[in-house]
Amino acid sequence: MHAVPSSVRSSSPLDLPFDLHPGSEQRAVLMAARERARRRGCPQVVVLRSELPPVDPLAVLQAAYRSDRLYGYWERRDRHHAIAAFGAAASATFATVRRFVQVREFVERWRARLLASEEASTPKFFCSFAFAAAPPASVPPPLFPAATVFLPHHQLERCGERVELTTHLVLSPQNDLDALWANYCRDLRAIACIRSEVVPTPILPAQWLQHRESRPERFTAGVSGALEAIAAEQLEKVVLARSLEVVAPLPLNPFASLDFLRRQHPDCFAFAVGNGRNAHFIGASPERLLSARDRHLVSDALAGSAPRGATPAEDARLAAALLASDKEQREHALVREFICLRLRQLGLSPQMGPLQLMQLANIQHLWTPVRALADTGHSIFDILSHLHPTPAVAGLPRARACDYIQSSEAGDRSLYAGPLGWADGNGNAEFVVGIRSAEVVGARARLCAGAGIVAGSDPQAELAEVQLKWQAMLRALGRT
């Protein structure tokens, strides 16, 4: 391991980190990386870190956005934590059933090529997985591959007032070190100068947004068919989703929508992913598929839903009815038990937390956090592949539920309900389930939302639940 060049770290958050001319120390690290690249016959990565003034990572992402570059964004507003990752030092996409293994291998391969100091926390790899490993053959090629992973060129992480920029420079034997360094300095200066808020654009009146819903009868027929399959004991639960297309009179602004989402839903994970071809997937998800901190794992069992009430009394009545409902409890228990079972199959000892209510802005859910302690033999990606898709977004038995989803839903789910997040290859990770979300391309957005069907479900009530789940995103898209 080599030391991070000390002169690229600022002494005070208000200073620019600078001496921006590579001193002999930086030159030595860059040259060592280039030499190692020559010896090993593959590129090597130098990690540069720098503390910056307290900029807003979302404003920086918006300013730095280029339609031909991958990006990822994660924020938990109530935890004062945000990460913007943009540009790729290295990236790959996969479209096979081995996609989680392939992503793990990619992360291992690139981690072995990093030259970083001991003190440096390990770099984060950003990943997005579509709901299905292979979309149905009949649909047009997906905007987002079944799996995408990238080591960002720049990663800007804000924890409270502390902002750190991590840059990954890829070195090959033929690299011109002066040119590489000059580009790095140019980017660093530009990023440090962005002080603005996310640029807001006009709020579109609701009537300017055209809505094209997939036919409600298709959804209710799907629910009725699912209820028959449940009665015939072919299925226990299936989660059926509907899509809604929104067409605006001018290009939508996903960053302004995300800014609105993070402010309205500070208790959710606001996320955005760009595919490098001008398509965005944005949302505010309440559901962690997997969070790992120093091997302490948490997965949210989240299923069973009711609206929030307009008054405190109505809200309390709806919450009490949700907790007392046999149907909602069964729907929830299947998810909780599935997560525990899958973790046990990996040799872990999951502990269920108490059943709680998760009360969000316009909807409330039954929620059980499941915790476990992983040992070093467990890869985050193996755990993810065991958990995804849970019966909160697919059903049981899982394979049959997925077949039913594919035959009954109108289009491909793409990233909707897929795992999105980052892993550092060192046992730390944060992956959410990509729900309460929309795919945004130009002036169009496609929203998806689903509801869990079990014995006792009512097609009209499930239709209303899906419509309720669209609301947060619909409001955000108007902020464009």
Ligand SMILES: C=C(O[C@@H]1C=C(C(=O)O)C=C[C@H]1O)C(=O)O
């Ligand atoms: C499938 C969605 O949400 C999931 C389904 C829920 C339910 O059926 O009660 C609740 C929370 C989520 O796990 C969605 O928002 O699209």
